[in-house]
Amino acid sequence: MKGERDRDESAAPRPRLRTGSDQPIDPEDLVRLSGREPTPERVERARKELEERGAAAVERYLP
Secondary structure, three states, rough: OOOOHHHHOOOOOOOOOOOOOOOOOHHHHHHHOOOOOOOHHHHHHHHHHHHHHOOOEEEEEEE
């Protein structure tokens, strides 16, 4: 007899998500993390933020 847990395990695997600032990130990624579409202005602003704040810029959006 299959229980609820067995059904969950047979489901498609979950995608791997980036969940921290321990990985390299580019300005476009930072814009997308903020929930916005990348535009040249937003990407430039994100580039500056990454230069100034480093990992702290990413941690603003990721746990």
